[in-house]
Amino acid sequence: MNYFSSDFKLGILGGGQLGKMMLYETRKWDVWTKVLDASPEAPCKISCNHFMQGELLDYDTVYNFGQGLDVLTIEIENVNLDALEQLEKEGLKVFPQPKALRIIQNKAKQKLFYVDHGIPTAEFQRFAYLSEIEDSIQNGGLKLPFVWKAAQFGYDGQGVKVVREIADLKGLPSGECIAETMIPFKNELAVIVARNSNGETRTYPVVEMEFHPEANQVEYVICPARIDYEVASKARKLALEVAEKIGLTGLLAVEMFQTKDDQILVNEVAPRPHNSGHYSIEASYTNQFEQHIRCILNLPLGGTESKVAGIMVNLVGAEGHTGDVVYENMEKILKLEGVTPHIYGKKQTRPFRKMGHVTIVNSDIDQARKTAQQVKETIKVISK
Incomplete structure (x- = not known):
């Protein structure tokens, strides 16, 4: 396929700074690009051929965005994977592949993947709810200190906290998370x-x-x-x-x-x-x-x-x-x-x-x- 100065169409999910810097390269090679982002003022807006505003986690928005593209990629992993899987089934090339994103998008699944494949990583425990952590500490199943991580949607230091005492759990999101052994x-x-x-x-x-x-x-x-x-x-x-x-x-x-x-x-x-x-x-x-x-x-x-x-x-x-x-x-x-x-x-x-x-x-x-x-x-x- 001829990618350069052609009818080839590349889509990017996410319009932040990573996408903007990716667009420096597509512009250098004259590759046509389309970008989806929730913000009307996304950094990518001025650099792509076509900008579309919409939610990255909404199935219909992502699915419709993928129509007519030749390749679809991401600059952020918090995207609707069901839509990407359907687009892939219909013949769209999606990279990184949705099956890889399924592993990576959820930190608990990511850690379990390491264990299952013999990849060295810090010991951890998985919890469906934050309240289970306090119960585990009080019952002696989990020792302080440890690193709390939200299973999903963490970025730029958000969704990670060192827990040295039970009071440090206050105010954290209540959903799925992991407690990871602190590594010296x-x-x-x-x-x-x-x-x-x-x-x-x-x-x-x-x-x-x-x-x-x-x-x-x-x-x-x-x-x-x-x-x-x-x-x-x-x-x-x-x-x-x-x-x-x-x-x-x-x-x-x-x-x-x-x-x-x-x-x-x-x-x-x-x-x-x-x-x-x-x-x-x-x-x-x-x-x-x-x-x-x-x-x-x-x-x-x-x-x-x-x-x-x-x-x-x-x-x-x-x-x-x-x-x-x-x-x-x-x-x-x-x-x-x-x-x-x-x-x-x-x-x-x-x-x-x-x-x-x-x-x-x-x-x-x-x-x-x-x-x-x-x-x-x-x-x-x-x-x-």
Whole structure:
């Protein structure tokens, strides 16, 4: 099939920043795109050929959106899978496949998949209702502390909480969840795996993630991770194993823990371009968004190695600020060597909302990290 400057039609479910950055690549190749998102001001709106407003979890909306497309992909996994399965039955190519999304969309099912397939992960218990957790604690079946995770609809640090005492359960959603053993780890790592329909695979270098202690969001992504070669090799091998066992076409971001004794445990996965791969836009031979398009169109995969060390700094809304966004001190960070800001196009800021990111590249990873710290301390995402 001729994808370029042709009648080929690609659909994307979700119109946020990941979709917007995916559209940079489709525009580069002149691939026609259609996007569905609930927000009339979605970042993707200005970049696609056709924008449709609608709910991603509504069966009829998603099913109707898929009509007339040649390939359908996602930029967020919280979509109506029944509609995707029906579209797939009718001949539409849907990537990642709905059967893979069934595993990943629910964190309890995701964890059970790891157990069933011998993939190392933290021990956990599954609960149908939050109230069952308190009963289990009082009966001695569950020990404090642990990590509570909502089974569905968590994102950007939402749906995850460290529970150190029963009072920490107050205010959490009442539905299905898991309680996961806390892992004493050295590092939080991630590997992005690319896989096309022919089964060709590539892994990106291991990245190291530093998290905000309160928001549970990634503050910095560091590539390459500052770990031993043997540990990095183990992490890439495990990420590839996860992707192949799930059988997904597209990108799979595999988040992992490096334990105190250098074991690698899978934390969770995302079946799409991911925050941990944003550094690749400036630092890699093939950035993650182009690679995703290559995967779902079954094109040869591009090189995944880095041209230079890269660090990504998330730009999130400052605490105490809600309303029309202002990026303070942008001129100051633009004076720094190797600094590239990416603004997502969200007009309204609120505390810890992801509004953009900044990539820092340098031949020296330590210098890149220093510059990243300077960027973090300089730029402010505030409201008018």
